[in-house]
Amino acid sequence: MRFRSCLVMLCLPLLLRAGTPGSIRYGAVPAGSDGRPVLLFVHGWNSDASTWSGSNDMEADATAGGYRTAFLDVYPDRSMWDNGALVATAVDEVRAHFPGAGVVLVCHSKGGVDAQTALVYDGAAPKVQRLLTLGTPFWGTPLADLAWSSWAGWLAALVWARNDGTRVLQTGYMAAYRAQTDALPASRAVPLYTAGGTKAGPWLSMYWFGGLAIGRTSDGVVPLDASSLPYQQGRLFTRAWNHGELMQGHNAWPYLQANLAQPALSGLAAAPAEPAPAPVLPLDRLYRGGATAGGMAETTFPVDAGQPVLQVLLETGQPPRRALLVSPSGRIYAFRPSFRPGRPPFGPHALGAALEGFREGADGAFPGAVARQLVVARPEPGLWRLQLSAQGEDAYFLTATFPGDRHAPLPLAQGRALAHGRILPLVAGAEGPAVAVHTVRVAPPAAALRARGAGREPVVLNRTLVLTWPGGRERDVVFSEAE
Numbered sequence: 001m002r003f004r005s006c007l008v009m010l011c012l013p014l015l016l017r018a019g020t021p022g023s024i025r026y027g028a029v030p031a032g033s034d035g036r037p038v039l040l041f042v043h044g045w046n047s048d049a050s051t052w053s054g055s056n057d058m059e060a061d062a063t064a065g066g067y068r069t070a071f072l073d074v075y076p077d078r079s080m081w082d083n084g085a086l087v088a089t090a091v092d093e094v095r096a097h098f099p100g101a102g103v104v105l106v107c108h109s110k111g112g113v114d115a116q117t118a119l120v121y122d123g124a125a126p127k128v129q130r131l132l133t134l135g136t137p138f139w140g141t142p143l144a145d146l147a148w149s150s151w152a153g154w155l156a157a158l159v160w161a162r163n164d165g166t167r168v169l170q171t172g173y174m175a176a177y178r179a180q181t182d183a184l185p186a187s188r189a190v191p192l193y194t195a196g197g198t199k200a201g202p203w204l205s206m207y208w209f210g211g212l213a214i215g216r217t218s219d220g221v222v223p224l225d226a227s228s229l230p231y232q233q234g235r236l237f238t239r240a241w242n243h244g245e246l247m248q249g250h251n252a253w254p255y256l257q258a259n260l261a262q263p264a265l266s267g268l269a270a271a272p273a274e275p276a277p278a279p280v281l282p283l284d285r286l287y288r289g290g291a292t293a294g295g296m297a298e299t300t301f302p303v304d305a306g307q308p309v310l311q312v313l314l315e316t317g318q319p320p321r322r323a324l325l326v327s328p329s330g331r332i333y334a335f336r337p338s339f340r341p342g343r344p345p346f347g348p349h350a351l352g353a354a355l356e357g358f359r360e361g362a363d364g365a366f367p368g369a370v371a372r373q374l375v376v377a378r379p380e381p382g383l384w385r386l387q388l389s390a391q392g393e394d395a396y397f398l399t400a401t402f403p404g405d406r407h408a409p410l411p412l413a414q415g416r417a418l419a420h421g422r423i424l425p426l427v428a429g430a431e432g433p434a435v436a437v438h439t440v441r442v443a444p445p446a447a448a449l450r451a452r453g454a455g456r457e458p459v460v461l462n463r464t465l466v467l468t469w470p471g472g473r474e475r476d477v478v479f480s481e482a483e
Contacts, residue, residue, distance in 0.1 A: 019048030019073035022086050024093060027059055027069035037102035037129050037260070038068045038094050042087060044109025045165045046076045051108070051247070058249035065257050068101070070094045074114055077163040080177075081457075084117030088124040095127060102129040106256065108247040109222065110169060112136025112194075113177075120181055125189040132236060132256060134195045135219050135246040139226035139279075140174030142214045145480045148462045150438040151289040154395035155369060158317045167442060167460075171226075171279075172480030176458035188231050193259055195236040196227030197246045207242040209313065209371065212401060215282025215409070219243040225279060234259075279412045284405035286476045287464070288386065289397040295321075297388040301400050303328075303379050304473040310379035313399040314386070315369040320396075322389040325374055328382030335372040369397075383472075407475070415477055419463045433467035433475075440464075441483070458482040 039062055041052045049071035053059040062069050072090045074083040091103050105115045105128055112133035118124040119131065144166045147156040156162045167173065181187050197219030200211020207220025217224045221243035228235065236255045245251055288299040303310055314323055314335055323335040388396055410418075417423045419437050440462040465477040 019050070019076070021073055021075045022089065023049075023073045024090055024097075025049055025071045026097065027071070028063050029068050030063050030066050033066050033068050034101075036067055037104045038070055038098050039104050039106050040070045040072060040090060040094050042072050042074060042105060042107040042111035042115050044107075044111045045169070047108075048076060049073045056248055058247065058253060061249035061253040062256075065253065067260070068098060070097070074111065075165075077165040079164045079168040080110070080113045080117040081121075082164075083111075083114035084122050087115050087118035088122035091118065091124045091127050103127060104129050104260065105131045106134075107132070107136060108134045109136060109243065110165065113138065113168075113174075116181065116187070116192075119190050120184055120186040125186050128190050130191040130193065130233075130259075132193050132195075132259065133227075134236075134252055135197055135222050135227055135243050136194065137169055137174065137222045137226050138194075138229050139178065139223075140169050140171035140480075141222050141226065142171065142478065143210060143221060144169035145171055145462060145478050146213060148440060148442050148460070148480070149287070149478045150440050150462070150464050151287040151476070151478075152397040153440060154289055154291045155315055155317060155397040158395045161369075164445065167444075170442065170460050170462065170480040172460040172462070172482045173442075173458055174226075176460075176482035182229070182231070191233040192229065192231070193234050193236050194228045194232050195246060195252065195255065196222065196224045196238050197241040197243060198224055198238065199240045199242045199245070201242060207244070210243075212311075212313070213399070215284070216280055219246060223279065280409035281412055281415050281477045281479055283407050283410050283467075283475050283477065284403065285399055285401040286466075286474050287397070287399055287478070289395070291395045292388065292390045292393055295390045295392055295394070297390070297396055298386065299398065300383050300385045301398075302472045302474050303381055303384055303400075303402075304471065305381040307379055307381075307402050307405075308377065309403050310376045310384075311401040311403060312374045312376075312386075313401070314372045314374070314388075315397045316388070316390065317369060317394045318391050319370050320388055320390050320394070322387075323372060324387045325376075326385040326387060327380045328384065329380055331380075333374055333376065335374050405475075410477055412479060415463075415465060415479055416481060418465055418467075419481075433469045433473075436466040436468070438464040438466065442480070 043049055043051050052071055059069055072087065074086050094103055095101065107115045113136060115131055119128060146152050147161045147166045148170055198217050200218050200220040201208045210220040211218050214223055219242050224238070236259055241251055286301055288301055290297065312325060325333040325335070386398055414423070418435050442460040442462055444457040460480050461483050462480045463478065466474065467477070468474045
């Protein structure tokens with residue numbers, strides 16, 4: 001699961017484009033724009049303000065549409081508490097730069113959470129006309145859960161994917177944030193319009209791997225059901241675009257322009273949106289991960305009979321000297337870059353074909369990780385073995401996925417119940433799995449960031465459920481919840 005850009009809201013901090021947090025760049029002032037609001041653009045996690053221009057035509061489209069623009073740099077790796085303060089200050093600066101102008105916030109990804117924090121906790125709401133969000137993880141993202149999980153934590157820490165930006169995007173943290181924030185009247189004081197995507201692709205791209213990690217409809221970074229709120233004023237769009245395509249001007253601007261042309265209604269009077277479907281946890285994969293010892297690592301995982309496809313994703317901090325997958329009969333599969341990108345090697349009409357696919361890239365599910373893929377059709381049942389030889393000490397994260405798994409996804413509520421042991425007697429019979437729970441306690445840093453409203457920031461329990469059925473079939477589920 002290629003977090004490198006999967007988490008593009010999530011780009012490796014060491015490779016971040018330079019941007020000074022709190023700085024604002026103003027765009028050209030088109031003729032006749034005085035009577036229109038200024039659009040203040042806020043970027044997402046591990047990005048900067050330049051993401052709206054250059055290869056993105058958003059700035060050009062907004063200027064051509066007759067709007068003044070401003071582009072804010074927020075901290076690329078900090079929480080909404082620090083970034084919310086920057087957004088609130090930026091709103092004041094834009095209003096001073098353009099006296100008498102209204103301000104509309106246009107936000108991509110985590111920038112929408114940062115902006116809502118500015119509105120609710122930093123006093124910016126009376127100064128903003130509306131909030132427009134593009135692929136914002138209002139309820140967090142499972143990619144952040146994975147970054148803090150027991151399996152992937154070694155690699156995520158090694159490649160700097162564990163920072164306050166991803167800590168607060170865990171689904172458990174965002175559930176606590178939502179409970180605190182949505183109870184405050186200020187959360188509804190500014191009309192909110194959201195947008196989301198349903199394309200986790202193209203195949204073998206960073207968004208494809210992210211979508212595979214999420215396990216339900218998503219844009220490759222943010223689940224569709226996490227991109228909206230019940231009290232939003234309306235939906236800008238839901239389109240088959242990935243997380244990056246959502247913010248491209250040629251895609252999103254026509255919808256933004258149409259929204260801006262309509263009078264804004266009172267956010268407090270907004271009709272409730274349709275409730276999002278309850279999240280489900282994918283039950284078609286298992287995980288392995290850890291640090292190398294002496295530059296070596298070895299792990300095993302079971303494959304049960306009747307699986308049409310085994311898909312293995314391997315991520316390391318550096319390109320390994322050698323990475324092998326050994327079948328129960330001793331057949332050796334080497335992870336190496338030899339398969340053509342483009343069309344997937346399996347599909348509804350090709351699952352029976354005997355073929356293996358390989359892929360290597362330098363942008364895995366975690367930022368900065370090296371990702372490789374191996375696909376095996378009709379894999380042998382039994383115990384498979386990963387043998388890894390690293391260039392020095394490293395860490396790895398392996399995901400074995402079984403597309404078309406015959407078991408339904410696990411409802412989030414049931415996963416939480418399993419984690420607390422409340423329904424174990426109901427599932428531990430002859431046909432049910434044994435359940436082991438691995439928990440990582442994710443606390444705020446010692447120098448706690450400013451948490452307002454209820455006071456203390458939540459401590460998050462990052463849960464990994466290991467479900468093992470009679471006969472050795474095994475699946476893992478990762479999610480988080482506030483303590």
